[in-house]
Amino acid sequence: MTTKSSLLKVILLGDGGVGKSSLMNRYVSNKFDSHLFHTIGVEFLNKELEVDGHMVTLQIWDTAGQERFRSLRTPFYRGSDCCLLTFSVDDNQSFADVRNPEKCPFVVLGNKLDVTERQVSMEEAQRWCQENGGYPYFETSAKDATNVSAAFEEAVRRVLASEDSAEHLLPTDTIDIRRKPRSNGSCC
Ligand SMILES: Nc1nc2c(ncn2[C@@H]2O[C@H](COP(=O)(O)OP(=O)(O)OP(=O)(O)O)[C@@H](O)[C@H]2O)c(=O)[nH]1
Ligand SMILES: [Mg+2]
DSSP states (O other): OOOEEEEEEEEEEOOTTSSHHHHHHHHHHOOOOTTOOOOOSEEEEEEEEEETTEEEEEEEEEEOOSGGGHHHHHHHHTTOSEEEEEEETTOHHHHHHHTSOSSOOOEEEEEOTTOSSOSSOHHHHHHHHHHTTOOOEEEOBTTTTBSHHHHHHHHHHHHHHHSOGGGGEEESSOOOTTOOOOSSOOOO
16 A cells, blocks of 8 residues: 655744744754754754644754845745744744735744743734734744644644645655646745
């Protein structure tokens, strides 16, 4: 029997320091580093998971949020199935930047839930997500591992539900050369 797996690409976007790399490291390696360096350019990691009976290879692209790297991100939007727009709840400016997405968002993450001094309330973030297309909103902490898997898994569920998942199917033992290229499968 052919085992089929879906290959999904998600991209983490958001200001420098909001915790994108920390979320990826927590999710893929279950590790947290309180003195992580800023990302330079773009990095990616793969994670295999099962969502509602679907085997998925999730390719997570982690972009550099600092302003000086902004132009580098553009090529990586292409072919993304989902954008994870991330801000940190203790940084108003990072939420303002999320509210002006360059490309279509899919899931919005308010990270650093563990901090005591919030600048963005849950109500404010939820209201914005509802009023701007009904984006799913998750409050996460890469530090405490709160809601991190749930946020990535929701992204996978949304992609699988919104697209003909057959478009992603990669038979492990055959390649169908008659298959047409994806026409409009990507959101970004
Ligand atoms: N308290 C707390 N700190 C966090 C959390 N997530 C990340 N941090 C810290 O915030 C800092 C920045 O985290 P990064 O993951 O490097 O942020 P980034 O979004 O990848 O930043 P760039 O690579 O510059 O775009 C690091 O010192 C992390 O340890 C969190 O959930 N809670
Ligand atoms: Mg980073």
